[in-house]
Amino acid sequence: MLVSGCGTSTPGLVDRLSAGDVQDMQQLIPDAQIKYNKDKIFHVLGGWPKPPLYQGNPFGSGGIGDTNTRYMYEGLFFFLRSMNNVYNRLAESSEDTDLTTTVHLQRNVKWHDGEAFTSKDVWGYYRLNNGAEVTKYLTSIDTPDDYTIVFHWMNPAPYPELRKLLLAQDLQGQIPYHIYKKYVDKADALLQEAKPLTDKSKDGPFNLDITEELSKKIALNWNEFTRSGPAIPVGTGPYKFEKVTTTDMLIDKFEDYWRPDAVHFDKIWIKNVPELSAQYALVKAGKLDWYDGTPPKDILESLLKQNKNLLHYRMYDPASVGLMYNIRNKPFDNVKFRQAMTYVLDKTKLREIGNYYGKEYPKISMTGVMPSSLDKEIDASVLDQMTDYTTNLDKAAELLKEIGWKKGSDGQWRDPDGKVPSFIIGAPNNWAPGVNSAQIAAEQFSKFGIPTKLKAVDSTIYFANADKGQYDMSMDWVDISWGFQNPWSSMRVLFWQGTKTKVGFSNIKKKDEKGNEIDTGKLDLKLPGIDGKIYDIDKEMKRFPYVQDEQERRQIIDNLAWIANENCWGVNFFQNATGAWINTKMMSGDFPMMEQIVQYNRDMPLATDPVEQLAITHLNHGFNSSYMPEEYWPR
Amino acid sequence: MSQGFIEFWQTMYRNKKAFSGLIILALFIFMAIFGPMMKALDMTVNFEGRYMSPSFAHWLGTDYGGRDTFLQLVYGSRDVLSIGLIAALFTLVLGFVIGALSGFAGGKTDTVLMFITNLFLTVPSFPVLMIVAALVQIKNPVMFSFILAAWSWAPLARAIRSQLLSLKNREFIIACRIMGLKTPYILFREILPNLTPYLAINFIMAAQGAIVASVGLMMLGLAPYSPTNWGMMIQLAVQNTGGIFNPKGYIYLISPIMCLGLFQMACIFFSNGLEEALNPRLRS
Known part of the structure; x- marks a missing residue:
């Protein structure tokens, strides 16, 4: 079985291409011509809560498995990660006015239980899931008929391209109203109790002032909804649930798709x-038809060598592996110290061990923008004015001396009090690129004379520890945009989300009625920008979505990226590269870069052509992307 | 040199397994003490030099980052042995004191101590260690060893208690009591020598267990990551070579496995011989 799976009994992909045997790759082949995958089964990997915990509510405890969700559910739109391309899915078309976006729905869509999909299902999703980001920019959602839905934006409204992205980022922007009516109607009634927001410094769904009491009721309703089932998933996607065990799940083609x-x-x-x-x-045995990821170089080459039918594509992740300095701890509160540490790192070596196929950008520290799009998003003159952090041990030593540090005869640096530091880098232990590269960073710091150790912490506690500032430095994705690729999206992670908490930016505090100090959760960061003026970062971030002029938006991003780089709150080690494996024995299709497969012997490099990049990104149909069933077929 | 000491060595020498175990352990200890003095370990990445075959320059080749595998094993032995031996010592002290006190004192003391012991035996260690990992900062090998010992003393304490229950009613202990000798004297001067073989074996086995467990704690994030720890080397080799999917990495993968296997085998062989040497009833 393994031998046949390894493909030794069949010609490999390169042999087939060299012989001109490409018919099945140019078009869908008739059933009678299917040679190997006669049962027309697509084999992949996934995860889900093990039965009896398995249930059919994607928002329930443990969900239904992220990849599996993509096969069984669809949204109004979908976008491709690393790119801003937004495509219609359950939306047939849409049009914008100044303050509305009207979406016309596909008319023949059915839920897996046979009920018709209508505009009420989209309305219900946003009323119930009123924590969805887009609701902060909406005032209401109307359903004039079963197949039309109107999103009413706040005035001023986000600029038009951003509106579509905000809607598209909810990959599953619908729920079966006929199943969850009770919870949707309750959430709607609770929202109707809220008064309109008058305090402009606050956010609220549908521009509503959600009081603490109301918030508790909404949360209670949400919790009840997440426990309400159904027993098996009910979506509108191309596949519907058939059965699940601890190790296997089977989903069937949906006849009424x-x-x-x-x-x-x-x-x-x-x-x-x-x-x-x-x-x-x-993968090696040919038991998977598609597999996500790019393993270390030698494993990748070994797998390709051992199974001649495997084809591997690489693509950029919209995320970088990086290290964040905890500015709550001394001496990391000193920008010169952070810069000195950054000059110590040799990013090539970090990338070689962390992810060989990634790409390092030695000049930057951390900018809040995905490095591969820096040239596109940031003005060249601003990039020129950014401090260059390319490895420079002399510069690192010079900066340390400037802040009173001295190097001892033992080669160890001592702080102004004469103490040799001992720093800890924290990293989640199940994240190989992060752990591997952090270990090399720790070795580089230690070799320079700043003793540093890595703690690879169980991921269930790591993130809480890092957010509380338990480590001197923390590893995580940085300059990242898992959602739509727009520099404002990745800036949100830096200033409002995961990077903010690990770096330890402070929040605005205010006194309550009793005089107690309370944390507002709003970023308190005011810093000089590229023009020397002081900017309130939170205000700049909040202003961005409403700026209609593209040039002005670019200036905001230019300024924020420059501020981030100069303040050196972290280090972007390298932008991650991931990939997709295809078992071409069992699955065929119009593969990207077809004419170069022989040249690269199935180990395909990062595409440079935008059309090919797009086609390769289609291959990533798990995680934050959508499954494209039409592009591949059984062979 | 006392007659007992000579007899001990003669017994160990006659037991070929035990003797080979002793030699291997001695070599490992020699490696841990003197190895790092001989050549400095450079952990700088040399990616082009990764997975090199064994040569005169690199006796066991290089790892995924082009670093010398043999030197990593040598440097790692210091970590591995010190953590193993200190953890074993803590285990032994905790297990003996609690087990002996419980068995000897009896009554309420026994009930309370055995309740605590049973708690440690029945509460799953993994979730507790997760909590400990969130609360405790391990900064040195002694603290690391103490945490390793915290979940390994309980079985020993129960076993010691059982031995004590049997020993305390023997004539020589009853005689000690009649003579009015104090409890610590009876415990440490009369009972402890009778338990020496058992404790010695447990010491070796506890050291072996602690070395294996230390990797788990590193992976939980309880202790700083030590890339030259043999267990961690195996973990890194599997992670970076995919186990068996990178033929170039076989020697790097197998080297720490062999070291750990050899050390464990030596411990088992040595402890068998130790039992024979310290327990006259087992001598042929």
């Missing part, structure tokens, strides 16, 4: 195999 010609596999067989070596074994 609204795009019947787009679905070429009859079933998807999802295996739950958490152990990495076991996953590689399945």
Whole structure:
């Protein structure tokens, strides 16, 4: 079985391409011509809560598995990660006015239980899930008929391109209202109790002032909804649930799917195999038709060598592996110390061990913008004015001396009090690129004379510890935009979300009625910008979505990226590269970069052509992207 | 040199397994003490030099970052042995004191101590260690060893208690009591020598267990990550070579496994011989 899976009995992909045997790659082949995947099953990996915990509510405890959600659910729109391209899915078309976006829905869409999909299902999603980000920019949602939905934006409204992205980032922007009516109507009634927001410094869904009491009621209703089932998922996607065990899930082609010609596999067989070596074994044996990720260089080359039918594509992740300095701890509160530490790091070596196929950007520290789009998003003159952090041990030593540090005869640096420091880098232990590169960073700091150790912490407690400032330095994704790729999206992570808490930016405090100091949760960061003026970062971030002039928006991002780089709150080690494996024995399709497969012997480099980049990104149909069933078929 | 000491060595020498175990352990201890003095370990990444085959320059080749595998093993042995031996010592002291006190004192003391012991035996260590990991900052090998010992003393304490219950009614202990000798004297001068073989074996086995457990604690984030710790080397080798999917990395993967295996085997062989040497009833 393994031998046949390894493809030794069949010609490999390069042999087939060299012989001109490409018919099945140019077009869908008739059932009678299917040679190997006669049952038309697509084999992939996934995860889900093990039965009896398994349930059918994607928002319930443990969900239904992220990848699996993509096969069973669809949203109004979908976007491709790393790119801003937004495509219609359940939306047939849409149009904008100054303060509205009207979406016309596909008319023949059905839920897996046979009920018709209507505008009420979209309305219900946002009324119930009123924590969804887009609701902060909306005043209301109308459903004039079953197939039309009107989003009313606040005045002023976000600029038009951003509106679509905000809607598209909810990959599952609908729920079956006929199942969750009770909870949706309750949430709607609670929202109707709220008064309109008058305090402009506050946010609220649908521009409503949600009091603490109301917030508790809304949360209670949400919690009841997450526990309400159903027993199995009910979506509108191309596949519907059939059965699940601890290790396997089977989902079947949905007979009433609204795009019947787009679905070429009859079933998807999802295996739950958490152990990495076991996953590689399945890839090597040809037991998976698609596999997400790019393993270390030598493993990748070994797998390709051992199974001639495997094809691997690489693509940029919209995220970088990086280290954040905890500015709550001395001496990391000193920008010169942070800069000195940054000059110590040799990013090439961090990238080689962390993710060989990633790409390092030695000049920057951390900018809040995905490095691969710096040239596109940031003005060249601003990039020129940014401090260059390329490895420079002399510069590091010079900066340390400036702040009173001295190097001892033992090669160890001592702080102004004469103490040799001992720093800890924290990293989540199940994140190989982060742990591996952080270990090298710790070694580089230690070799320079600043003793540093890595703590690879269980991920269930790591993030809480890092947010509380328990480590001197923390590893996580930085300059990241898992959602839509827009520099404001990645800036939100830096100033409002994960990076903010790990760096330890302070919040605005105010006194309550009893005189107690309370944390407002609002960023308190005022810093000089590129023009020397002082900027309130929170205000700049809040202003961005409403700036209609593109040039002005670019200036905001230029300024924020410059501020981030100069203040050196962290280090972008390298932008991550991920990939997708295809078992071309069992699955065929119009593969990207087809004419270069022989040249690269199936180990495809990062695409430079935007059309090919797009096609390769389509291959990533898990996580934050959508499944494109029409593009591949059984062979 | 006392007759007992000579007999001990003669017994160890006659037991070929025990003797080979002793030699291997001695070599490891020699490696841990003197190895790092001989050549400095440079952990600078040399990616082009990764997974090199064994040569005169690199006796066991290089790892995924082009660093010398043999030197990592040598430097790691200091970590591995010190953590293992200190943790074993803590285990032994905790296990003996609690077990002996419980068995000897009896009554309410026994009930309370055995209740605590049973708690440690039954509460799953993993979630507790997760909480400990969130609360405690391990900064040195002694503290690391203490935490390792915190979950390994309980079985020993129960076993010691059982031995005590049997010993305390023997004639020589009853005689001690009649003579009015104090409890600590009876425990440490009369009972402890009778338990020496058992404790010695447990010391070796506890050291072995602590070395394996230390990797788990590093992976939980309880202790700083030590890339030259043998267990961590295995973890890194599997993670970076995919276990068996990178033939170039076989020697790097196998080297720490062999070291750990050899150390464990030596411990088992040595402890078998130790039992024979210290327990006259087992001598042929």
